[in-house]
Amino acid sequence: MPKTKIEFFDWCQERHLTSDELIADLFALPIKDVAAWREDVANGTKLALGPWVASVAATFDHFIGDDRSPDCVALIPRTKDKFFKWCHDRGIKQTPVIASLFRLSDQTVRNWEKHVAEGKQLELPYWVPITIECFDHFIGDTTEPDCHTRIQRLPAMTFASLKKWQNKHGLETYQDTGDMFRIKRQAVHNWLQRQSLPDWLAFACEAINLRRSGKSRKSAK
8 A cells, every 4th residue: 555655646547547636536635735746756755645545545445456447446435326336235225224334314314315316415425435344344245135234333432442543553643533534633623622423433443453454355346
């Protein structure tokens, strides 16, 4: 996984991300940052990248696998239609079951279904594909209707367990943690201010734990 800006652009090139716009969109980066990284490569300076880049690329590669076709990044479930396809392909079709698995409200799932039907507001936050990566570890390659029962019922993340996880992965600041999940520093700060952590956090953190321990597995294509 890319640890330097040179390796990052090589990774992008291999996956047919040929424009700064495509790269910025996939990695939730300002396009000016992508341009600045290219300039750093040209100058041979400031080449190191934060650990979040390799982590996010690893999540994407969980879905891309060895596919290097021109549209291989389309395999990443970044939109609501692909989210429901992942669910339906595994026999997970009932709204309450989907809501329970992803720790969403039934209404949120219904809203997403409506967005798909209307073809609007399709983009999903990064926590969805990284949660699916975690689920794929437990489900494996099966498409049985009851495969969702294999997903471990992880306890909700607490501030104590989050701190332990941050220390384990060397995340010292709000920005470091936000970068790992492609959310703003302020969002992480708000967790502390409101004394409330998002429901998806336990699965997202576990996906990174499994991957770094070498226990993560690729999903079926």
